[in-house]
Amino acid sequence: MRAAILTGAGREAFCAGTDIAQIAALDEAGAREASRRGQEVCDRIELCNVPVIAAVNGTAAGGGCELALACHLRVAATSATFSLPESKLGVLPAYGGTQRLARAVGAGRALAAMLAGDALTAEEALRLGVVNRVAEPDQLMAEAESLARAIDEHAPLAVRACLEAVTRGARAPLEEGLALEAELFARLFSTEDVREGTRAFLEKRKPVFKGK
Helix, strand or coil: CEEEEEEECCCCCCCCCCCHHHCCCCCCHHHHHHHHHHHHHHHHCCCCCCCCEEEHHHCECCHHHHHHHHEEEEEEECCCCEEECCCCCCCCCCCCCHHHHHHHHHHHEEEEEEHCCCEEEEHHHHHCCCCCCEEHHHHHHHHHHHHHHHHHHHCCCHHHHHHHHHHHHHHCHHHHHHHHHHHHHHCCCHHHHHHHHHHHHCCCCCCCCCCC
């Protein structure tokens, strides 16, 4: 598999968030476990070894916004919105949203979303770098598939190495991130794909990558 696209059914919502009735019934221990499970789901997406593209077709609120932020790339419909309104319920985003949104747009803009309920429109999200592309609702999946096809033209092992360098490197100090980058770069030189890619460039032809 070269890429995956995650989207919601219909056009109304990518994901409207966690079931509020379930939250209302939690005690402290249950809340801690719920946060752990939500973070684990988002971590699995972020640390997936193939690119995961969120095709955000409408509302991405609360846990739904956190789910979108965990994806590697995001394409949004013009009608999409991103929000973390949990403080209205007396809680905070607990599936990684406080960390991922702040790292994506800066602490000030992230806090405005969390403390004042300032939702991001698709255009604002594009301007801030939260989404990579914006499309009309009826063109959303075509745009996401276009992005997936563009990824498919690149060497799959190199794509996986880029994902690992960026996602794991972001969790480490710069020196460790640079060391990881160098190690992944070196490992690729034991693959057939790096030979094919460089040879195709020199021969001025399209490479045929085999993921080996």
